[in-house]
Amino acid sequence: MDSSEKGSLAQVKHVVLVLSGKGGVGKSTITTELALALVHAGKKVGILDVDLCGPSIPRMLSVGKPEVHQCDAGWVPVYADPQQKLAIMSIGFLLEDSDEAVIWRGPKKTALIGQFVSDVAWGELDILLVDTPPGTSDEHLAVLENLRKHRVDGAVLVTTPQAVSTGDVRREITFCKKTAVKILGIVENMSGFVCPHCSECSNVFSKGGGEELAKLTGSVFLGSVPLDPLLTATLEEGRDFLQAFPESSTYTAISQIVNTVLSSLDA
Amino acid sequence: MADVPNDAPEHCPGTSSDQAGKSSACQGCPNQNICASGAAKAPDPAIEEIRQKLTSVKHKILVLSGKGGVGKSTFSAHLSHALASDDSKEIALLDVDICGPSIPKIMGLEGEQVHQSGSGWSPVYVEDNLAVMSIGFLLSSPDDAVIWRGPKKNGMIKQFLRDVDWGEVDYLIVDTPPGTSDEHLSIVQYLSGAGIDGAVIITTPQEVSLQDVRKEIRFCKKVKIPVIGVIENMSGFVCPKCKNTSQIFPPTTGGAQRMCEELNLPLLGRVPLDPRIGRSCDEGRSFLTEVPDSPAAVAYQNIIFPFFCSLKTLHLVYFSLFIYTDVISH
Numbered sequence: 311m312d313s314s315e316k317g318s319l320a321q322v323k324h325v326v327l328v329l330s331g332k333g334g335v336g337k338s339t340i341t342t343e344l345a346l347a348l349v350h351a352g353k354k355v356g357i358l359d360v361d362l363c364g365p366s367i368p369r370m371l372s373v374g375k376p377e378v379h380q381c382d383a384g385w386v387p388v389y390a391d392p393q394q395k396l397a398i399m400s401i402g403f404l405l406e407d408s409d410e411a412v413i414w415r416g417p418k419k420t421a422l423i424g425q426f427v428s429d430v431a432w433g434e435l436d437i438l439l440v441d442t443p444p445g446t447s448d449e450h451l452a453v454l455e456n457l458r459k460h461r462v463d464g465a466v467l468v469t470t471p472q473a474v475s476t477g478d479v480r481r482e483i484t485f486c487k488k489t490a491v492k493i494l495g496i497v498e499n500m501s502g503f504v505c506p507h508c509s510e511c512s513n514v515f516s517k518g519g520g521e522e523l524a525k526l527t528g529s530v531f532l533g534s535v536p537l538d539p540l541l542t543a544t545l546e547e548g549r550d551f552l553q554a555f556p557e558s559s560t561y562t563a564i565s566q567i568v569n570t571v572l573s574s575l576d577a
Numbered sequence: 578m579a580d581v582p583n584d585a586p587e588h589c590p591g592t593s594s595d596q597a598g599k600s601s602a603c604q605g606c607p608n609q610n611i612c613a614s615g616a617a618k619a620p621d622p623a624i625e626e627i628r629q630k631l632t633s634v635k636h637k638i639l640v641l642s643g644k645g646g647v648g649k650s651t652f653s654a655h656l657s658h659a660l661a662s663d664d665s666k667e668i669a670l671l672d673v674d675i676c677g678p679s680i681p682k683i684m685g686l687e688g689e690q691v692h693q694s695g696s697g698w699s700p701v702y703v704e705d706n707l708a709v710m711s712i713g714f715l716l717s718s719p720d721d722a723v724i725w726r727g728p729k730k731n732g733m734i735k736q737f738l739r740d741v742d743w744g745e746v747d748y749l750i751v752d753t754p755p756g757t758s759d760e761h762l763s764i765v766q767y768l769s770g771a772g773i774d775g776a777v778i779i780t781t782p783q784e785v786s787l788q789d790v791r792k793e794i795r796f797c798k799k800v801k802i803p804v805i806g807v808i809e810n811m812s813g814f815v816c817p818k819c820k821n822t823s824q825i826f827p828p829t830t831g832g833a834q835r836m837c838e839e840l841n842l843p844l845l846g847r848v849p850l851d852p853r854i855g856r857s858c859d860e861g862r863s864f865l866t867e868v869p870d871s872p873a874a875v876a877y878q879n880i881i882f883p884f885f886c887s888l889k890t891l892h893l894v895y896f897s898l899f900i901y902t903d904v905i906s907h
Binding site: 415445470484 | 600643646675682683720721722724725726727755758759761781783784785788791792795796799817818824826827829830852856859
């Protein structure tokens with residue numbers, strides 16, 4: 311089979327979905343930090359942002375409002391860096407007005423996601439991360455259907471510690487099982503807050519739910535990422551947190567998660 | 578005709594879609610000619626059925642965001658509890674987050690099931706005057722995933738509005754998922770006969786939230802839902818030990834306050850982060866009764882009390898402001 315038959319993902323070695331089920335747990339944050347960590351580790355990375363109603367990736371990586379161009383092989387992704395190690399595609403790039411609401415029903419969302427998967431000229435990538443909206447609906451089914459021709463290595467599931475989150479993530483785990491997506495592991499985000507004034511640790515969103523969920527469902531627990539205002543602030547500014555704060559415990563947590571994910575991909 | 582007929586192919590766009598009869602998925606469908614002719618796009622009779630059914634519901638309020646995880650379900654639940662504390666009022670809480678229904682857990686109703694009677698589905702009562710409906714009550718296991726495309730979700734929302742026996746209700750609060758998609762369009766479409774008083778918008782302080790919330794506000798404008806106001810949730814955290822405040826979710830672009838000033842919308846209030854809120858939600862208890870003196874509970878009461886004292890007046894004022902601003906900006 312030559313590469314044109316396999317399509318635009320022919321030279322993409324690994325595809326990993328970042329899922330949750332619950333909104334606001336940090337899927338886009340974890341996708342961004344995983345991508346940056348992988349780039350720092352010398353990998354060529356792509357991010358496909360299929361959250362059509364609430365695309366967060368462009369702002370987190372400070373790529374502004376570039377134009378999306380076409381080439382012979384399809385749409386050219388937007389690069390976050392001059393060395394072109396981090397390629398991104400998001401509906402955020404296609405909106406003239408960033409406050410414009412994408413008020414689409416399922417079939418239209420499905421169609422655009424099909425184009426994002428098949429018509430973007432990703433080129434050579436070590437890993438393509440797919441950032442998703444919360445839920446188990448059109449976007450998730452569209453991504454999997456369009457990736458059917460290409461292998462999906464698995465999914466990283468993100469939760470926060472409290473039961474209201476893990477309750478939704480349990481359903482996402484069922485979705486993965488029903489759609490034969492391997493669960494690479496569970497990340498517990500917003501896992502405790504260390505007061506910068508007195509170092510007291512507060513469990514703002516409860517404690518331990520992610521690890522319990524991993525045990526309950528027989529999944530790998532990839533690790534916990536603390537609630538870190540520095541992480542939130544750098545994402546707001548579109549800066550590279552890992553370059554800015556390499557001494558932080560958040561950096562250590564993210565690095566460990568990346569290493570575990572990479573090992574499971576190479577295994 | 579049903580939005581997705583029983584004999585429709587898998588990717589049926591829905592009979593009321595612009596693509597009805599024209600999409601590639603329509604090839605070979607027995608209804609293709611009907612859909613392509615536009616005959617299937619006549620107003621859904623359910624809209625009138627719902628209008629009649631909801632004549633016993635005085636006020637309908639949507640709780641929206643655009644952004645996930647900002648506290649829509651938490652606010653919806655606690656607004657319902659607060660309103661129901663007045664025994665003379667009948668309150669209903671409808672959860673239209675089909676894929677991630679949080680309301681049963683937050684209301685302490687996990688494991689409850691819905692019953693059918695001659696007059697329709699009976700909602701689940703958490704108090705004598707507080708009724709709740711969620712797809713969560715139709716699932717047999719906490720692991721059950723609702724893996725539905727848009728048209729099927731729309732059908733469920735139609736049933737919730739048409740087939741649930743709400744009875745006489747003073748306030749129907751509708752909790753929504755994040756986004757501006759099927760669930761939101763369906764709620765607006767199916768309530769177009771019955772009417773929506775307005776929407777409360779929830780956000781957190783940071784720009785990553787606000788950028789999605791602005792889209793939701795645009796959505797409200799497009800579908801002509803009055804925005805009653807905005808609540809900024811997770812607005813600062815007071816350390817229980819040293820009592821210093823940290824902005825865990827920093828308002829780097831001015832937070833909800835600046836957004837409300839720019840969009841000429843009322844900022845209804847700010848609620849601080851409090852670990853006891855999450856704990857109460859996990860345990861299915863109202864933190865308004867668990868920790869009534871906490872800054873978060875006080876903030877909620879300060880938001881809710883004036884808001885509902887004069888809902889009608891506020892509705893008229895803000896609706897007028899909204900329309901006026903729209904007129905002068907064009």
